[in-house]
Amino acid sequence: MFQTSVLASGSKGNCILIRSRNTALILDAGISLKRTWAALDALAVPRHTIKAVIVSHEHTDHTRSAGAMARSLKIPLYISADTYAYCSHRLGKVEQWLRYFESGVDFIVGDILVRPFRSSHDAVDPNNFCFEHNDRRLGVALDLGQCTRLTSLRLSQAHTLILESNHDHNMLMEGPYDWNLKMRVKSEHGHLSNDEAVGVLSQVLHPGMQNIVLAHLSETNNLPDLAFKVMYEYLQSIRSEIKLQVASQHIHTALIDI
Numbered sequence: 001m002f003q004t005s006v007l008a009s010g011s012k013g014n015c016i017l018i019r020s021r022n023t024a025l026i027l028d029a030g031i032s033l034k035r036t037w038a039a040l041d042a043l044a045v046p047r048h049t050i051k052a053v054i055v056s057h058e059h060t061d062h063t064r065s066a067g068a069m070a071r072s073l074k075i076p077l078y079i080s081a082d083t084y085a086y087c088s089h090r091l092g093k094v095e096q097w098l099r100y101f102e103s104g105v106d107f108i109v110g111d112i113l114v115r116p117f118r119s120s121h122d123a124v125d126p127n128n129f130c131f132e133h134n135d136r137r138l139g140v141a142l143d144l145g146q147c148t149r150l151t152s153l154r155l156s157q158a159h160t161l162i163l164e165s166n167h168d169h170n171m172l173m174e175g176p177y178d179w180n181l182k183m184r185v186k187s188e189h190g191h192l193s194n195d196e197a198v199g200v201l202s203q204v205l206h207p208g209m210q211n212i213v214l215a216h217l218s219e220t221n222n223l224p225d226l227a228f229k230v231m232y233e234y235l236q237s238i239r240s241e242i243k244l245q246v247a248s249q250h251i252h253t254a255l256i257d258i
């Protein structure tokens with residue numbers, strides 16, 4: 001068994017469950033503990049099976065309850081040293097649970113291999129991830145302004161891909177954000193648009209890929225149906241039968257077999 005559920009995703013908070021039969025872990029704790037526990041309960045995943053929480057970068061939509069989760073469950077908090085230095089004040093007292101990881105250096109939690117790699121994003125040390133168990137691979141690429149060669153290399157063998165589809169370019173440019181924020185979002189250190197997500201997928205698609213979950217949608221500059229449609233039309237154009245779904249800010253996905 002190797003499964004994932006996006007418990008929540010969007011500009012207001014991200015939290016992803018990954019689990020094997022023996023190990024469960026949480027990537028990013030950007031929603032309240034109360035909501036996280038409710039989602040786990042709904043999925044019948046006992047919280048005592050969570051063996052670690054991993055933080056991708058310091059933005060609040062990824063760190064909100066990371067410290068509280070580590071303390072509450074008495075589990076390791078994996079974070080890069082630079083990210084911790086930048087946001088330690090927000091995590092509270094976690095020294096006892098801290099484990100530093102480095103971009104490009106794999107580590108193991110239980111029986112899951114965690115492979116962090118650098119993403120292109122306006123944070124001190126932003127990471128995307130690949131998770132492996134029994135030759136099955138999950139790629140998670142959120143908070144990236146562009147797909148670098150490293151990104152496509154790391155995602156190229158994923159059987160399930162959780163991929164950012166943050167904004168519709170026109171909605172962003174015609175929307176309420178001020179000019180600087182618009183430029184930040186669309187920059188190579190910002191977030192992927194729906195069209196850019198298609199571009200990433202076209203680079204990393206392979207016959208073994210079975211699931212795509214579009215995630216980190218902006219509630220201001222995107223619509224779930226629109227993000228779905230853009231990717232679905234691409235998949236149809238290449239006659240792909242990959243299962244496609246869109247993660248929500250407000251409700252968890254079902255458990256997905258990776």
Ligand SMILES: [Zn+2]
Pocket residue numbers: 057059121123143
């Ligand atoms: Zn971010």
Ligand SMILES: [Zn+2]
Pocket residue numbers: 010011014059061062143216
């Ligand atoms: Zn984010």
